[in-house]
Amino acid sequence: MPLDVIMPALGMAQETGKLVQWLKQPGDPVATGDLLFEVETDKTVMEVEAQADGFLTQVSAGDGEDVPVGQVIAVISATADNALAAPATPAPVAAPESTPVLTSAVPTAPVAAAPESSDGRILASPKARRLAAEEGLDLGQLANAGVPMPYHVSDLTTLRSMPSAAAPGQPGIMVVTKQITARCSQQGARDFIDWMQADGAIKIPPNALFASFAAGAFRAATEAATVVVHVFDPDGDGAYLRNPDFTRLSVTPQETEEDATLVLHNLCDSFLTSLRLGDAGLPTLSIGADGDSYLMTFDFGGDHLEDAQAIAFVSGLARRLADPLHHLV
Amino acid sequence: MTKTTYRDALRKALLDAMAEDENVILMGEEVGLYGGAYGVTKGLLDHFGANRVIDTPISEPGIVGAAIGAAMTGLRPVAEIMYVDFAGMVMDQLANQAAKSRYMFGGQIGVPMVLRTQGGTGRSAAAQHSQSLEAWMMHTPGLRLAMPATVSDAYHLLRDAMRQPDPVVFIEHKGLYTLKGEISPDPDAPWGQPAIRRDGRDLTIATYSRMLHETLTAAAALAPEVEVEVIDLRCLNPLDDTVLMESVRRTGRCLIVTEAVTTGSVASEIAARVTEQCFDWLEEPPLRLGGEDIPIPVSPALERASIPDAMLIEEVARWLVTREAPSWAA
Numbered sequence: 001m002p003l004d005v006i007m008p009a010l011g012m013a014q015e016t017g018k019l020v021q022w023l024k025q026p027g028d029p030v031a032t033g034d035l036l037f038e039v040e041t042d043k044t045v046m047e048v049e050a051q052a053d054g055f056l057t058q059v060s061a062g063d064g065e066d067v068p069v070g071q072v073i074a075v076i077s078a079t080a081d082n083a084l085a086a087p088a089t090p091a092p093v094a095a096p097e098s099t100p101v102l103t104s105a106v107p108t109a110p111v112a113a114a115p116e117s118s119d120g121r122i123l124a125s126p127k128a129r130r131l132a133a134e135e136g137l138d139l140g141q142l143a144n145a146g147v148p149m150p151y152h153v154s155d156l157t158t159l160r161s162m163p164s165a166a167a168p169g170q171p172g173i174m175v176v177t178k179q180i181t182a183r184c185s186q187q188g189a190r191d192f193i194d195w196m197q198a199d200g201a202i203k204i205p206p207n208a209l210f211a212s213f214a215a216g217a218f219r220a221a222t223e224a225a226t227v228v229v230h231v232f233d234p235d236g237d238g239a240y241l242r243n244p245d246f247t248r249l250s251v252t253p254q255e256t257e258e259d260a261t262l263v264l265h266n267l268c269d270s271f272l273t274s275l276r277l278g279d280a281g282l283p284t285l286s287i288g289a290d291g292d293s294y295l296m297t298f299d300f301g302g303d304h305l306e307d308a309q310a311i312a313f314v315s316g317l318a319r320r321l322a323d324p325l326h327h328l329v
Numbered sequence: 330m331t332k333t334t335y336r337d338a339l340r341k342a343l344l345d346a347m348a349e350d351e352n353v354i355l356m357g358e359e360v361g362l363y364g365g366a367y368g369v370t371k372g373l374l375d376h377f378g379a380n381r382v383i384d385t386p387i388s389e390p391g392i393v394g395a396a397i398g399a400a401m402t403g404l405r406p407v408a409e410i411m412y413v414d415f416a417g418m419v420m421d422q423l424a425n426q427a428a429k430s431r432y433m434f435g436g437q438i439g440v441p442m443v444l445r446t447q448g449g450t451g452r453s454a455a456a457q458h459s460q461s462l463e464a465w466m467m468h469t470p471g472l473r474l475a476m477p478a479t480v481s482d483a484y485h486l487l488r489d490a491m492r493q494p495d496p497v498v499f500i501e502h503k504g505l506y507t508l509k510g511e512i513s514p515d516p517d518a519p520w521g522q523p524a525i526r527r528d529g530r531d532l533t534i535a536t537y538s539r540m541l542h543e544t545l546t547a548a549a550a551l552a553p554e555v556e557v558e559v560i561d562l563r564c565l566n567p568l569d570d571t572v573l574m575e576s577v578r579r580t581g582r583c584l585i586v587t588e589a590v591t592t593g594s595v596a597s598e599i600a601a602r603v604t605e606q607c608f609d610w611l612e613e614p615p616l617r618l619g620g621e622d623i624p625i626p627v628s629p630a631l632e633r634a635s636i637p638d639a640m641l642i643e644e645v646a647r648w649l650v651t652r653e654a655p656s657w658a659a
Contacts, residue, residue: 125581125611125612125613126608126609126610126611126612127581127609127610127611127612128612129609130609130610152612153581153612
């Protein structure tokens with residue numbers, strides 16, 4: 001069974017790794033434990049070992065290349081055929097202004113922990129195993145990323161920060177696998193807030209504008225009857241706001257005990273630009289400030305909404321923020 | 330509160346119990362005129378007379394056999410065997426008579442006696458006078474077993490032992506008799522329950538008797554880098570291990586420190602129970618740190634090297650938490 005070779009996550013917040021050099025050439029036979037390639041992170045250069053026996057094929061990243069974590073860069077196959085196949089995964093494209101771009105946060109091919117294809121068991125403490133099972137985490141991801149065994153609870157922090165690769169259709173576990181990012185100018189929203197203050201002496205409470213616009217855009221995209229937004233800012237405890245888009249902006253929206261439809265992280269007054277905390281598997285939007293722009297990041301799963309709905313939601317939100325009068329009509 | 334010694338706390342327990350209950354009697358080699366090999370019973374002969382403080386011939390089976398008979402017929406004897414190493418002499422009386430009688434007579438006759446003795450290393454007393462044989466007792470259903478580590482427990486555990494309906498083997502430590510401390514008004518924990526001697530979040534160390542003090546020294550040296558929770562088991566039978574298991578579930582790691590040889594030991598039993606009851610909470614296997622599986626050497630240097638000490642406990646504990654090998658093992 002062929003095994004994908006992926007760029008490992010060697011640090012907690014690492015997004016790309018620099019492939020310093022291959023230590024095997026395409027078509028070379030490899031054995032489990034052979035040194036395959038060197039990777040440079042922000043801290044160090046590490047050697048990565050082969051996790052299976054076979055031949056190094058389909059090498060899609062060259063020496064010196066920066067590669068997103070999780071991307072397939074080669075395949076260990078049973079034969080030396082296709083040793084030099086074309087790259088299998090396109091590099092992610094940077095998001096242009098105001099244009100939502102759908103990117104996949106996981107490798108296109110599922111990187112299952114197929115124990116029969118690596119050479120043995122995953123070594124982990126009983127406690128780490130139990131917690132991983134309870135959280136639906138796959139310790140095989142750590143193994144595939146080259147994190148040394150045995151795993152302890154501290155390694156779960158690394159695992160949680162890795163893109164989820166749980167098998168599709170796995171019952172009971174919601175997996176956020178898709179991400180949309182967008183950017184728009186802050187000027188429109190600022191002008192609007194100033195105008196409300198000057199013209200109607202209406203002070204818009206913090207979070208209310210975002211919650212209202214997000215709920216409105218979400219309702220427009222999904223035709224949901226009720227939208228409960230769970231709003232966080234980095235210092236706050238969070239509030240559950242029911243249909244904030246039906247509430248006048250001058251009034252603090254009504255809090256509710258209902259389950260959230262959407263999680264919203266307001267990061268504008270912090271140094272954070274986006275975050276993914278796996279909030280109970282809900283669609284999660286973070287809005288951060290980046291210079292004069294708002295940076296929006298939306299994580300969602302296929303079981304939450306269709307790709308088209310998600311794109312419509314983020315587009316609609318960006319349009320509302322860029323020109324708040326859109327929201328009012 | 331005034332400080333007293335482990336030895337004087339034991340004497341006070343005997344004194345108070347004898348004053349309260351005239352059925353309490355002492356018997357053993359040199360417990361009367363000489364005051365006990367380690368001075369625990371000094372003065373009690375003058376206080377209570379030769380009918381209640383009985384010097385016996387040098388015959389351990391005779392002492393324990395007589396105590397069993399006395400207990401069966403209504404007295405509360407506290408027999409003394411100078412060294413736990415002589416348990417070999419009395420095991421038939423203990424295991425086949427004292428431990429079995431209440432069961433075999435359908436509860437009509439019990440053996441409410443205490444067998445005081447002492448064990449452990451530290452006095453260069455060589456292989457036949459330095460052993461830690463608590464595992465023999467713990468292995469025998471029907472025997473109760475207490476091993477005090479502190480001055481307060483020396484008093485309270487001995488008082489508790491004298492209230493039990495079953496034969497209690499009470500093993501003191503020859504290295505603790507001069508330990509100074511206070512007798513608290515109440516026991517640190519009920520009979521049969523461990524006491525937490527230090528709180529910590531990174532590692533649970535279970536221990537008892539003199540190793541408690543080595544463990545506390547190690548724990549103090551490890552803090553704040555490694556915060557060790559130290560649990561004094563106090564009683565090995567009965568042993569309500571709830572406190573221990575709760576602690577291990579919090580910390581995810583357990584080290585058991587004993588002076589006794591490691592193979593087939595109390596530490597082995599505790600490690601097995603921790604594995605059975607805390608498996609899904611464990612970050613590392615429970616580790617036993619006990620004495621070497623050898624006869625205790627007479628040379629003071631070798632005797633010290635045959636059992637754990639604070640420095641070794643510190644190194645093993647750090648390794649268990651950080652997986653960083655100590656300098657000598659690197």
